[in-house]
């Protein structure tokens with residue numbers, strides 16, 4: 143089949159998100175100007191450069207009742223955020239933190255997670271996360287939208303510090319089995335990394 147018109151197809155849902163899968167989950171902590179922390183997951187997320195390490199994610203609005211999602215508003219006000227990475231073990235807390243709640247609700251408290259101090263940013267990180275990326279806000283791009291009720295945004299951040307749980311480091315490398323990262327598929331489905339294999343590049347065997 144060929145799909146290009148959301149109105150003309152025999153699929154039960156738009157296949158796009160089920161096909162661009164698995165997507166990692168940016169579990170973003172941010173803070174408002176009064177110091178109230180916020181935590182929410184975003185699976186329109188990835189790494190786009192490594193010198194310096196750079197990430198993008200997409201807080202697409204609006205929040206119920208209108209206006210930008212708390213995450214986007216906070217980042218634009220404070221110029222910083224933390225991308226916490228999510229493991230299978232933290233799936234329920236991650237999901238719970240996606241609830242649309244009042245901006246003054248602290249999702250760390252709501253989910254029972256621990257807000258640990260960061261080094262280069264004021265925004266706390268999730269202590270229980272296997273890793274956290276402290277980020278400096280670079281820019282927000284507005285993306286086209288075909289739905290007048292939805293605003294699409296791309297936030298770009300530079301990673302300025304990385305916290306790693308020592309339990310997921312083995313012989314100086316990240317042990318993927320111990321890390322057990324969670325990822326989003328289509329519909330309401332998820333996966334977690336259960337196995338890996340190695341494949342060397344044809345023009346060199348550098349493990350970077």
Ligand SMILES: Cc1cc2nc3c(=O)[nH]c(=O)nc-3n(C[C@H](O)[C@H](O)[C@H](O)COP(=O)(O)O)c2cc1C
Pocket residue numbers: 167180181182183184185186187200201202203205210211212213214236237239240241242243326
């Ligand atoms: C696994 C998962 C992935 C999500 N990915 C996105 C996303 O990429 N972009 C988005 O705007 N919302 C996404 N959401 C919904 C947000 O987490 C949700 O709107 C949240 O309440 C936003 O919180 P905030 O207003 O505190 O920023 C996702 C939710 C879940 C559970």
